[in-house]
Structures are given as structure tokens and as C-alpha cells.
Amino acid sequence: MSEQQSDQEAILKVNNIEVVYNHVVLVLKGLSLRVPKGQIVSLLGSNGAGKSTTLKAISGLLPLEDGEITDGWIEFAGEQLRQELPNVLVRKGIFQVMEGRRIFEDLTVEENLACGAYTRRDRSGVKADLDKCFAYFPVLKTRLGRLAGYLSGGEQQMLAISRALLARPKLMMLDEPSLGLAPLLVEEIFAIIQEINQKEGTSILLVEQNAQMALSVSSYGYIMENGRVVLDGPVERLLADQDVQEFYLGLGQSGGRKSYREVKHYKRRKRWLS
Amino acid sequence: MDILLQLIVSGIAVGGVYALIALGFVLIYKATSIINFATGEFMMIGAYFFYTFMVMAGLPPIPSFLLVMFCSALLGLFVERAILRHMLGQPTISIVMVTIGLSSILMGLAEMIWSTDFKSFPALFPRAPVIIGDIIVRSNLFWGFVVAMLAVIVFALLFKYAKVGVAMRATAGDQMAAFSMGINVRSMFTVAWSMGAIAAALGGVIIGNIGGIQPTLGSIGLKIFPVVILGGLDSIAGAVVGGFIVGLVENIAGGYLDPYVGGGVKDLAPFVVLVLILFIKPYGLFGKQDIERL
Numbered sequence: 192m193s194e195q196q197s198d199q200e201a202i203l204k205v206n207n208i209e210v211v212y213n214h215v216v217l218v219l220k221g222l223s224l225r226v227p228k229g230q231i232v233s234l235l236g237s238n239g240a241g242k243s244t245t246l247k248a249i250s251g252l253l254p255l256e257d258g259e260i261t262d263g264w265i266e267f268a269g270e271q272l273r274q275e276l277p278n279v280l281v282r283k284g285i286f287q288v289m290e291g292r293r294i295f296e297d298l299t300v301e302e303n304l305a306c307g308a309y310t311r312r313d314r315s316g317v318k319a320d321l322d323k324c325f326a327y328f329p330v331l332k333t334r335l336g337r338l339a340g341y342l343s344g345g346e347q348q349m350l351a352i353s354r355a356l357l358a359r360p361k362l363m364m365l366d367e368p369s370l371g372l373a374p375l376l377v378e379e380i381f382a383i384i385q386e387i388n389q390k391e392g393t394s395i396l397l398v399e400q401n402a403q404m405a406l407s408v409s410s411y412g413y414i415m416e417n418g419r420v421v422l423d424g425p426v427e428r429l430l431a432d433q434d435v436q437e438f439y440l441g442l443g444q445s446g447g448r449k450s451y452r453e454v455k456h457y458k459r460r461k462r463w464l465s
Numbered sequence: 466m467d468i469l470l471q472l473i474v475s476g477i478a479v480g481g482v483y484a485l486i487a488l489g490f491v492l493i494y495k496a497t498s499i500i501n502f503a504t505g506e507f508m509m510i511g512a513y514f515f516y517t518f519m520v521m522a523g524l525p526p527i528p529s530f531l532l533v534m535f536c537s538a539l540l541g542l543f544v545e546r547a548i549l550r551h552m553l554g555q556p557t558i559s560i561v562m563v564t565i566g567l568s569s570i571l572m573g574l575a576e577m578i579w580s581t582d583f584k585s586f587p588a589l590f591p592r593a594p595v596i597i598g599d600i601i602v603r604s605n606l607f608w609g610f611v612v613a614m615l616a617v618i619v620f621a622l623l624f625k626y627a628k629v630g631v632a633m634r635a636t637a638g639d640q641m642a643a644f645s646m647g648i649n650v651r652s653m654f655t656v657a658w659s660m661g662a663i664a665a666a667l668g669g670v671i672i673g674n675i676g677g678i679q680p681t682l683g684s685i686g687l688k689i690f691p692v693v694i695l696g697g698l699d700s701i702a703g704a705v706v707g708g709f710i711v712g713l714v715e716n717i718a719g720g721y722l723d724p725y726v727g728g729g730v731k732d733l734a735p736f737v738v739l740v741l742i743l744f745i746k747p748y749g750l751f752g753k754q755d756i757e758r759l
């Protein structure tokens with residue numbers, strides 16, 4: 192880990208964790224990362240690298256999928272976590288927006304938003320945050336009474352982020368917010384993620400396939416492969432890195448864009464640092 | 466014509482009570498995906514609780530009624546915490562077996578505690594039948610219907626608007642996502658079992674008040690299956706509509722056909738209609754496509 196990063200106070204420290212599913216499948220093999228207070232950090236990596244698993248280990252969703260942290264520790268806001276369930280961790284200030292949005296389709300938009308604020312007691316604060324959500328995503332205000340299952344994919348992602356905002360977390364973790372969205376909408380969503388980070392001071396841990404987009408809003412990035420971090424650094428350094436350019440940003444030496452398939456193919460032949 | 470009208474009115478009245486019991490069943494199914502075969506026995510035990518407080522302890526009706534709700538909630542809580550929580554992740558068939566076993570246990574307990582003798586409540590409502598136009602409704606049936614409908618409305622409002630109701634529906638939709646919102650999904654299961662037990666117990670008190678009680682009272686719970694399958698296992702509105710359909714069908718078919726065949730039509734008719742409706746709408750009238758069939 193670079194000194195540059197360890198200077199800053201961290202909201203989240205993950206130290207050398209191992210995660211096992213179903214008592215046998217070892218998925219995270221000693222993973223460490225940290226999120227400095229008030230910053231956006233990206234966690235990148237190919238399919239199956241263990242990104243979602245990392246987020247679930249932090250948010251406490253892991254035991255619900257029969258996963259377990261068998262080694263290492265996680266510290267949040269200066270306090271070591273002891274594998275609490277999410278109903279406890281959300282109250283402490285950790286909120287994960289799960290992969291695939293996971294909105295409640297049979298509930299209205301308004302009820303979905305109420306679920307985001309489920310752990311809060313301060314009605315007036317919730318009201319104010321609701322207004323903020325409508326300022327970020329005006330379209331939601333016009334859809335309040337509608338069943339959330341009928342929203343478009345983009346609107347559902349807005350709803351998922353709004354639910355997270357309403358929980359008023361100290362650390363917001365987003366698992367592939369760009370999934371299935373049109374490029375223009377992806378830009379809009381990322382602009383808002385950045386705005387939330389700046390205006391609300393929320394620290395953000397961002398998992399993405401869209402490395403270009405993710406790095407463009409982050410201050411620091413981790414690249415993981417096969418259950419470990421294989422490369423990390425401030426974004427400027429990652430963006431300048433040959434391998435990152437080649438494998439994650441899809442830029443070959445020639446400067447042209449490579450197809451995803453091609454990148455995949457390369458990945459199989461050449462592994463990150465060994 | 467008068468006879469038909471008469472049968473329709475009593476059908477609706479009975480149907481309202483079925484609706485309440487079915488609602489208890491659906492609450493549990495929706496939140497936990499467990500088919501509670503002990504619904505009828507929850508009813509029966511509720512009726513005995515009422516008998517205990519009102520007849521044995523000599524309390525007035527309203528406190529007795531409130532105590533029934535309290536004790537049934539505890540029963541639901543106990544069943545969920547002590548038994549079903551440990552069955553999480555087990556195959557559906559095992560869980561179904563557990564609820565069937567539970568129904569036998571509750572019936573056995575009732576026999577041990579209250580004996581198998583037939584018992585009845587003292588009069589709770591004015592004895593005079595209620596007369597609406599030309600139609601006469603037995604007082605216990607009329608007031609039973611009124612109480613059942615009030616209970617259904619309260620439950621429906623809770624489920625629709627209360628914070629816990631929204632959280633229960635979220636849990637029913639996506640447990641993982643509900644957990645990620647900070648909802649304690651496990652306590653939602655407990656709440657569902659408690660509410661389901663209360664609904665069944667209230668239904669039991671009403672039915673016991675109409676026809677008296679015995680440990681076998683729970684067999685009426687079987688009628689809940691045509692009701693909930695008609696309505697769709699996961700639909701509250703379906704439970705209510707299904708309750709009325711079953712009440713109407715059994716009364717009308719029984720009223721017209723029983724004199725010719727010497728009885729029994731009343732119990733058979735709802736199942737016949739059930740089969741017919743499932744031919745046309747395999748997921749019940751209000752059910753969702755992905756619901757498991759029994």
C-alpha cells in the first residue's frame with residue numbers, strides 16, 4: 192500500500208481477509224484494501240474475481256449466502272467488525288447497493304424509498320434527504336405511486352441509489368451501478384455518484400466492470416484477480432499503467448480499442464503479477 | 466328467490482370468516498414461503514384460549530378477546546422461534562411435514578388440557594336474529610361476520626401502510642435485498658407467524674361462537690385450502706375474494722342439493738369449484754405465475 196494513501200484517516204480497513212463459501216470454496220485469499228474518509232475508491236477486476244464477495248463480506252450479507260470470513264479482519268470507523276448481520280451494520284453506517292439493483296418490484300417507488308430509510312428514526316431528516324433524492328433524480332418524483340417493477344432499468348438504478356442515500360450511510364458500496372445501462376445514462380449516474388460523495392461527504396467503495404468510468408471518478412483503485420488484489424494505486428498511476436491500459440481500459444499498444452473477447456483471451460494467457 | 470337470497474347472505478357471512486383465517490395463512494406464506502398445515506389448529510387453540518379466559522376464568526368478553534390475541538401471538542412466536550427457524554433452508558416437503566406434525570401436537574395438547582368434550586361459549590351478542598329486509602341472519606353469524614371484516618380491514622391496512630407491513634412485503638419480495646436495507650428479516654418471519662396465528666385464532670373464536678368447540682374444530686382449516694388456492698397463495702385480496710367464493714358456493718350448493726343427496730354437498734362443492742377454476746387459471750385468481758402449487 193502506498194504511503195500516500197496510508198496518511199489519510201480510513202473509514203474502512205480490510206486486512207487480509209479470507210472468505211469461504213459453503214465451508215469449502217475459498218474465494219477471497221487474503222484480500223486487503225482501505226477506503227479513506229470522504230473519498231471514492233474503485234475495486235476492479237474480471238468476472239468471478241471476488242468483487243461482490245468482498246462487498247458482501249463488508250456489508251454482512253455474506254452469511255446469508257452461506258459464506259464466512261475465516262481469517263483477517265475488517266475495521267469500520269475505527270471499530271473492528273465481528274461478522275454482524277446487515278441489520279446491525281446498516282445502523283452503523285455501511286450500506287451496500289447490491290449487484291443488479293434488487294429493487295422490490297411488487298412495492299411502489301415510494302415504498303422502496305421507505306425501505307431505504309427503514310433504520311432511521313429522524314422523520315424530518317428523512318424528509319430532507321428525500322428532497323435531495325428528487326433533486327438528484329427528478330424522474331423518481333413523478334413515479335412515486337408506480338410499482339417499481341415497471342420502472343426502466345435506469346430508473347431502477349436511480350431508485351437503488353436513492354434508497355442508499357436515504358439510509359444516510361457513512362460508507363456507500365455500489366456493485367456495478369453501470370450494469371445494463373446506456374452509455375449516456377452511465378455518465379449521468381456516475382456524475383451523481385461523484386456529487387453525492389462531494390456534497391454529502393459519503394465515502395464510496397465502487398465495484399465496476401466499466402474501469403474507465405470508475406477510475407474517472409475515483410481517487411484510488413484496486414484491481415483484483417482470483418481472490419487477491421494484484422495491483423493498486425492512485426488513479427493517475429493506474430491510468431498510466433501499461434497493463435491496466437491493455438487489459439482494463441481496452442487500449443492496445445497501437446492505441447486502438449480491443450474487443451472484449453480479445454481482452455478476455457489475453458487475460459487467460461497472461462496473468463497479473465505472479 | 467327468497468331462499469337464494471337467504472343462502473347468498475349466509476354464504477357471504479361465513480365467507481368473511483374464511484377470509485380472515487385465509488388471510489392468516491397467506492401472511493405466513495407470503496413472508497416465509499411456508500405452507501402452514503396447522504392453520505386449523507391455530508384456530509382451534511384460539512377458540513380454547515377464549516373458552517379458558519371467558520368461561521373458566523370468568524373474564525368479560527373484550528378482555529378475553531384481547532388475551533386471545535396476545536396468547537396466539539405468543540404461540541406463533543414460539544412456533545417460529547423454537548421450530549421453524551431451525552428448518553431454514555430445509556426442503557419444502559420437510560417443512561410441510563413439520564407443520565402437519567405441529568397440527569397433530571396442538572390437537573393432542575387440546576385434548577389433554579380441555580378434554581374432548583363439546584364446549585360452547587355463553588351468549589356474546591343479543592340473541593335476536595338480525596333482519597335485513599326480508600332476510601334473517603343468525604345473530605352469531607352476523608356479528609361474527611362484522612368482527613371478521615373489521616379484523617381483515619385492520620390487517621390489510623397494517624400490511625399496506627404500517628412500516629412493519631412494508632418491511633414484511635419487502636422481505637416477501639427479496640429477502641437478501643430486505644436484509645441489505647437493514648431490515649431484520651428473521652424478526653419479520655416472527656411477526657408474520659404471530660400475525661398469522663392471531664388471524665386464525667380470531668377466526669376460531671368466531672366459528673366456535675357459532676357452532677361450539679371441540680379439539681377437532683381444526684378440520685375446518687381444510688376449507689382454507691380451496692380458499693387460498695382459489696385466491697392465489699400469496700395474495701391478501703385473493704384470500705378475501707376466495708373466502709367469499711367458498712362461503713357462497715358451499716351455502717348455495719348445499720342449500721339446493723343437500724335435500725336430494727342427503728347431505729355432504731356443502732363440504733364437497735368448494736373443492737369442485739376449485740378444480741374447475743384451476744383448469745382455467747392455474748395460478749389462482751390473483752396468484753403470481755411463479756407460485757408453487759400444492
Ligand SMILES: Nc1ncnc2c1ncn2[C@@H]1O[C@H](COP(=O)(O)OP(=O)(O)OP(=O)(O)O)[C@@H](O)[C@H]1O
Pocket residue numbers: 212213216218236237238239240241242243244245256257290
Ligand atoms: N453463494 C456462493 N456460493 C458459492 N460460491 C460463490 C457464491 N457466490 C460467489 N461464488 C463464487 O465466488 C467467486 C467470486 O464471485 P463474485 O460474485 O464475488 O465475483 P465478482 O468479482 O463479483 O464477479 P462479477 O463481475 O461476475 O460480478 C466466483 O467464482 C463465484 O462462483
Ligand SMILES: [Mg+2]
Pocket residue numbers: 242243244290366
Ligand atoms: Mg459481482
